[in-house]
Amino acid sequence: MQIQSKLPDVGTTIFTVMSSLALQHHAINLGQGFPDFMMNDELVNLVNTAMQQGNNQYVHMNGLPLLRERLAEKCLKLYNNSIQADDEITITPGGTYAIYTALTAVLNKGDEVIVFEPAYDSYIPNIVINGATPVLISLEFPSYTIPWDEVKAKITSRTKMIMINSPHNPTGMVLSEDDIIQLKEIVSQHDIFILSDEVYEHLIFDNKQHLSLLRYPELFERSFVCFSFGKTYHCTGWKLGYCIAPKALSNEFRKVHQFNCFSCNSPMQVALAAYLQNENAYLHLANEIQAKRDYFRNLMHTTPFKLIPSYGSYFECYSYGHLSNDSDFDLAVRLTKDYGIATIPVSSFYKNKTDNKVLRFCFTKKEETLHEAVERLEKWKG
Ligand code: PMP
Ligand code: GLN
Numbered sequence: 001m002q003i004q005s006k007l008p009d010v011g012t013t014i015f016t017v018m019s020s021l022a023l024q025h026h027a028i029n030l031g032q033g034f035p036d037f038m039m040n041d042e043l044v045n046l047v048n049t050a051m052q053q054g055n056n057q058y059v060h061m062n063g064l065p066l067l068r069e070r071l072a073e074k075c076l077k078l079y080n081n082s083i084q085a086d087d088e089i090t091i092t093p094g095g096t097y098a099i100y101t102a103l104t105a106v107l108n109k110g111d112e113v114i115v116f117e118p119a120y121d122s123y124i125p126n127i128v129i130n131g132a133t134p135v136l137i138s139l140e141f142p143s144y145t146i147p148w149d150e151v152k153a154k155i156t157s158r159t160k161m162i163m164i165n166s167p168h169n170p171t172g173m174v175l176s177e178d179d180i181i182q183l184k185e186i187v188s189q190h191d192i193f194i195l196s197d198e199v200y201e202h203l204i205f206d207n208k209q210h211l212s213l214l215r216y217p218e219l220f221e222r223s224f225v226c227f228s229f230g231k232t233y234h235c236t237g238w239k240l241g242y243c244i245a246p247k248a249l250s251n252e253f254r255k256v257h258q259f260n261c262f263s264c265n266s267p268m269q270v271a272l273a274a275y276l277q278n279e280n281a282y283l284h285l286a287n288e289i290q291a292k293r294d295y296f297r298n299l300m301h302t303t304p305f306k307l308i309p310s311y312g313s314y315f316e317c318y319s320y321g322h323l324s325n326d327s328d329f330d331l332a333v334r335l336t337k338d339y340g341i342a343t344i345p346v347s348s349f350y351k352n353k354t355d356n357k358v359l360r361f362c363f364t365k366k367e368e369t370l371h372e373a374v375e376r377l378e379k380w381k382g
Contacts, residue, residue: 006128006129007125007128007129009128010125013121013122014121014344014345014348015031015032015033015121015344016032018031018032018332018336018342018343018344019031019032019342021333021336021337021342022336022342025336025337025340026340027335027336027337027339027340027341027342028340028341028342028369028372028373028376029342029362030341030342030343030361030362030363030365030370030373031332031342031343031344031360031362032344032362033169033236033313033314033315033362033364034236034237034362034364035234035236035314035364035365036365036366036369037234037365037366038234039233039234039235040233040234040275040281042275042278043233043235043271043272043275043281046270046271046274046275047267047268047270047271049271050266050267050268050270050271051267053270055266055267055270056266056267057266058262058263058266059263059264059266059269060263061254061257061258061262061263062086062089062090062091062254062257062263063089063090063091063242063263063264063269064091064266064269064270064273065085065086066270066273067091067269067270067272067273067276068085068086068089068091068242069085069273070272070273070276070277071083071085071089071242071244071276072084072085072088072089073276074276075214075244077279078212079212079214079215080215081214081215081217081220083214083244084247087247087250088244088245088246088247088250089242089243089244089250090242090243090245090250090253090254090257091240091241091242091263091264091269092240092241092242092243092257092261092264093239093240093241093261093264093265094228094230094239094240094241095197095199095226095227095228095230095231095241096122096241097239097241097261098224098226098227098241098242098243099122099123099126099195099197099226100122100126101243101253101256101257101260102195102224102226102243102245102249102253103126103127103130103132103161103195104126104130104256105224105249105252105253105255105256106160106161106193106249106252107127107130107131107132107160107161108130108131108132108160109130109131109132110131110132110133110158111130111131111132111133111158111159111160111161112132112133112134112135112156112158112159112160113127113132113133113134113135113159113160113161113162113163114135114137114151114154114155114159114161114162114163115127115134115135115136115137115163116137116138116139116146116163116164116165117136117137117138117139117349117350117351117354118139118144118170118171118346118349118350118354119163119165119349119350120165120169120170120197120349121348121349123163124351132160133158134351135154135159136350136351137150137151137154138350138354139168139171139173141356142308142319142356142358143173144168144171144173144308145173146179146182148179148182148186151182151186152186155186155190155192159190159192160192160193161192161193161194161195162183162186162192162193162194162195163194163195163196163197164183164194164195164196164197164213165196165197165198166196166197166198166200166210166211166312167200167201167203167204167210167310167311167312167313168200168312168313169199169200169313169314169315170313170315170317170344170346170349170360171308171310171315171317171346172309172310172311172312172313172315172316172317173310173311173312174204174208174210174211174311174312175211176211177211179211180211180216180219183219184216184218184219187218187219187222188218192222193222193223193224193249194213194219194222194223194224195223195224195226196212196213196223196224196225196226197226198210198212198213198225198226198227199226199227199228199230199231199241200231200312200313200314201227201232202231202232202282202283202285202286203231203285203286203289203312203313203314204286204311204312205286205289205290205293205310205311205312206290206311208311208312210312212225213225214244220246221246222246222249223245223246223249224243224244224245224249224253225243225244225245226241226242226243227241227242227243227244228240228241229241229242229268229272231314232282232285233272233275233281234364238268240264240265240268240269240272289314289364292363292364292365292367292370293310293316293363295363295367295370296316296361296363296370296374297316297363299370299371299374300316300318300361300374300377302374302378303374303377303378303380304320304322304323304381304382305318305319305320305323305359305377306318306319306320306322308358314362314363314364315360315361315362315363316360316361316363317346317358317359317360317361318358318359318361319356319357319358320357320358320359320382321356321357323381323382324357324382326357327345327347327355327357328345328346328347328355328356328357328358328359329345329347329348329353329355331345331357331359332344332345332359335359335377335380339376339377339379339380340376341373341376341377343359343360343361344359344360344362345358345359345360346358346359346360
């Protein structure tokens with residue numbers, strides 16, 4: 001049988017490629033974004049208790065009602081938005097799934113979606129599989145800011161959606177008040193949905209504020225806002241997240257969700273509902289993870305890599321074009337095989353593989369891991 005691929009241009013995600021290579025060569029994995037330290041014990045115990053108490057069957061398809069209520073309380077407190085738990089929040093198996101579902105809910109063949117590159121690698125395939133066209137705009141290198149004039153110039157009658165991601169993977173760029181003003185101006189003139197990927201909402205540094213789209217009614221009324229418990233509670237393997245969207249959008253989202261996943265695993269939802277009462281668990285995250293960024297950054301000063309500052313996320317990027325002409329992919333492979341340290345080449349986040357000679361490092365690791373990794377890196381001289 002001939003298979004006519006729906007995604008003929010898609011290979012294996014760079015995260016799997018680099019993590020497999022790291023395993024094969026016993027390298028320290030600063031590639032794929034996940035912590036190497038234990039998540040919180042209390043949350044683990046809450047899951048155990050939830051299982052022992054019999055929370056092991058399907059919960060409501062939109063997510064455990066108590067969990068949605070607690071999330072709605074959190075949104076009110078942090079973002080001053082009275083989200084309706086019943087109508088506007090849907091629990092999903094991860095942020096990536098939430099993004100796919102939101103795109104699938106609204107995209108039709110021929111629609112255009114504005115995507116900023118470098119972009120998390122699921123975005124473009126998720127658009128293409130829905131028969132829509134990604135309209136690619138490069139963030140300005142090396143500040144990775146949004147070129148709003150280009151955005152305005154690329155809007156057409158077919159533009160259905162604009163995707164934003166702050167704090168941004170892979171660069172750690174965060175949206176500014178001016179970005180929000182520009183976005184408001186655009187949507188006041190065009191009928192466009194927004195997908196706002198906010199999985200790193202609490203991982204934001206240098207006293208910057210997370211400008212969630214939940215804060216702005218004129219933006220939220222047209223937005224799907226996607227989150228990940230994995231990032232907030234250091235449990236990326238749980239694959240649990242949620243999407244917040246106004247009722248009409250959530251309705252469409254749920255039509256896709258109910259026949260794809262139906263409902264997410266129950267004991268973790270019970271545990272998270274209880275744990276969400278502990279505000280400190282998410283409010284202290286920015287400081288905790290910033291300390292890791294700073295620790296890593298100080299160590300990296302001793303290497304010739306050039307810093308591209310990150311203001312949020314699990315990641316910081318470094319350029320090396322002044323040292324070597326190797327492509328970023330080749331260098332990432334060489335560092336893994338010969339120096340025992342895995343990273344992610346940032347060209348993988350561009351459809352045309354734009355290579356600014358930048359590597360992404362995940363610093364959300366134990367100090368000893370970071371220390372050992374940089375010691376290995378110091379041996380590379382270009
Ligand atoms: N968006 C971005 C930008 C990410 O880095 C991630 C991390 N995997 C996700 C979405 C989704 O997270 P998950 O599906 O693991 O909850
Ligand atoms: N978000 C993670 C990263 O950027 C990876 C998630 C995945 O492997 N799909 O490293």
